[in-house]
Every structure is written in structure tokens, then in C-alpha cells.
Amino acid sequence: MAIALAAAALSTLATASQAQAQNQANAQAEQSQSLRNNSPAPRALPPTGRYVADSGEAFILDRSGQRPLLRFDRRDETWVLRPTAAPRGDVIYRNDAGDQLLRVTPGGGMTVYTPRAPGGSPASFSGPGQSLSPPNLGPAQLFQLMARRSAMLSRAMGRLIEINLDTGEQAEGLSVEALILSTDAVLRISRSPTARSSLDRLRSITIIEGQRASVTYSRGDLRIIVAPTQGVAGRPSSARVIQAFLAQPAPIRR
Template identity: 50%
Template sequence: MKLLGSVRAKKSPRVTAMAVAAIAVIGVGVVAPVIVPTESQAQSRRTVPPTARYVSSSGQGFILDTSGSRPLMRLERSTEVWVLRPTPAPRGDIIYRNDNGDQVLRVTPDGAVTLYTTTAPQGSPASRVGEAQGLASAAMTGAQLVDYFMRQSYRASQAMGRLIVIDVDIQPGSEQVAADTVSAASDAIVRMARSSNLRAQVERVRRVVVSDQGRPGVSLVQGTLRIVIDADAGIAGRPSSARIVRVVGGDALNR
């Protein structure tokens, strides 16, 4: 069965960016909040290259970018960029967690890195294998944005075997964060669709709405997965796929 993705933008003054996007190049510049690292965090950053590619002993590759105010990470074979929160740990180590509270990385004062994933929950030592480009997202043109939203809708629809509609209701300047959000939502839907204990939960999702108005958060009400972003916070202003899975999956995650 061949499915076509669907993307809708509401016709309101706040969606001017989406209407004008088709004929104008939109430059997105977001200033992230300044975070002053603790002494232990500063020490960890001195021993970890600003941006590098790593491979764990289990074979999972990833890129860690600590060049900005927020550490970023992306697993290979994934499009999602994780915004990590560093917290001090015993012996001067730093633990990096995602917005769902999951431990993702542990870095020692001498720069040793351990990766934690669902397939290696106890941790897998990782080695630096080379340099990498930073993970900050580049601005997209209006045409690229529309195409990107369509592809993400198609990806989610294919995973579910039915149409998943994506509505984007944003102000000018929120385009890039909205794009990252749509990608994270699609990742979450695809992951849950492939899970035997989460498939029934994600079946409730019929529509994804991304907005930049209201209190940032994720909710699922009557088939609509609503995600409110904080574009001023940059990539940190949108939820990760793990957080979306937590909201949609609910108690099924504990079974």
C-alpha cells in the first residue's frame, strides 16, 4: 500500500513564514542561553575534543559536539540530535542525560567516554576515531522545509500503515526548531510502531501538531500529538524522541 504524507499549515498571520517560505530564503539565527559550567564540567570539556566521532565497543558510532553552550550528540544512522544536560558524578566524572532523564554518556576527568543505549544499558566504552563537523542545524529554504515536512510525514505514515497528518503552526523564526521537532516526532512514531509493547499505544496517534504558542510541552489528546516548542531556546527548546515516546507510551513502558 502506497501512502502519501500530508502536511498542513494553518492560515493565520502567525504562519506567514510558511506561506512566504516557498518564495523566500529564510535565515534562522537562534541565540542559545549562556550556561556557566562548573569546575568539573569545565575539566571534562578540556579533556574531550569540541567535536569528534566516537565508536563504542559494541560498534555504535556517534558524534559528540561540546563546542556550544549545550552539548549535542547524534548516533550514527539516526537524524536526531540530542541536547544533553551535564551533571557532576563521583570521582569528578560527568554524566550527560537527555531531556527524558536517561543517562546517555559518562566522561571521566581524563577523557574516557562510556556510551549508554537501550542495547547496552550497562554502558559500552567508546574510543575517539576522528574529527567531525558540528551538529548545529543549518537553515533551510522554504521549499526545503516543505519537502522536509512531507518526507517526515511520509516516514511516519509508512511505519504506521496509514496516514499521519502533520500540522505546523508557527511564527517566523521558529522554522528550524519546528523542523527538528517534526523529525523527533517521526522518530518516536517509527520506533514505537516497531515495538511489540508500544504499537498499541502509538496507534492512538492520528495527527501531529507543532506550535510555538503556549507553554512548551508534549501531550496526546483524542488522537492529536501536540508539541509546543520554545524557539528562543534553539534546539534545546524542543523535546527529544525519547520524551515523546514517554508521553505516548505511558505505563506500557514499564511492562
């Protein structure tokens, strides 16, 4: 009988322990469900479309691909945006040179940063916008583009500036963008009285294909690597090109 009583007591304790554990599990499940129900809604992201800032500038935001893309009206360059966290749950979108272009609040409010509005200007959705995928021209049009761009730079610099392109068909769209944005960057620098001297050694622009997008400037050659494996981010921006020129020491004048 003593053994039976002891077994009954152990059985009662085990049953009570199991019931207590089940109650704790139920309480934890209810608490988790309550936390999920009370958690904030997912972040509101701006939709693809055309936006207009209070400063008067308009741009297309394309979120159809892996990375958000932005292009201002009457501009040839498409900016690839990279998100970074900011205070109060905001997200800052920067280009590959680290320049801030957009700031988006958790509620979807958007601010755009431009040379006209360096402190930021609120922007609002105004309608649909087209895709900003890289263009494909074909061999004949690509050769004509290279010739036109070489002539533009040669006139601006007062000497021949060669453009060399050695990429495959898969990299054609990126090569076209790299060609346009790099020559535009050179033209912008050439119009600056203080920065033009950084172009004194420039003799050629070379675009090749590689594993990672990059830009270097050495011995008079601006060399740009485009990387199709990186998608739309597989070419440097004009801001990176300008950085490459300005990072060079100024030439010594005798």
C-alpha cells in the same frame, strides 16, 4: 612623666598588635596560595569531534554551543546533553527524558550508553566532526518533508496522519528536528507489538512555537512546542515523545 610612660606603653602594645595581625594575614595568604597550588587541575572535558566506542558504535560530540550535542552515526536525531554530578567526580550526561548517554571521568575518560551496550562501552576520540546545529530547509523543502513524513506515518498506521506546522522563521531549524524525531518515534512505536496500541487514537502531529519546549498527547493529537529562546534545547527529544504516548492509558477493546 607617668603620662609619657603610659603613652609609650600603649604605643608599644599597639605596634605589637599591628605586627601580630600582619603576621597572621601573611600566614593566611601563604596558606591560601599553597592550597591553590596544590588544588587539582581543572576537569578535562572531551573535545568536539568524532568518537568510536568499543561496542563499534560511532558518534559526533559537539561542544561548540551552550549545551553539548551528540549524534550517532546513521541516526537523524541530535541529542541535547544535560550534565549531572556523579560519584568520584564523574559527570553524567543525560537527555531531556533522564536517560544516561555519556559518563566522563575527571581525567577525560568517556563511556557511552546505548541499547547495544546498556552497561556502557568505553569510547575514544577518532578525529574531527562536523557541527550539529539544527538544519534550515526553506519553505519548499519543509513542505516536501512534511508531505513525506505524513505519507510514511499514514502507510505505517493504515490511516491518514496529518502533520500541521505553525512556527516562525526563527524556529525553522527546531521545527525540522521536532518533525523528524517525532515521526521517527511514532514509527518505532508502531513496530512494537506491545506498544503499538498506544497509537490507536493518533490522528495528527502539530508543531507550534512557544516559550518552553514540551510535548503532550491528547484526543489523538500529538502536540509539540518548540522554543527558539531555549536554543538547541528548545525542542523535546524522541524519548520525550515516546514517554508522552506510553503515559496514556491503553484503549479499551470491545
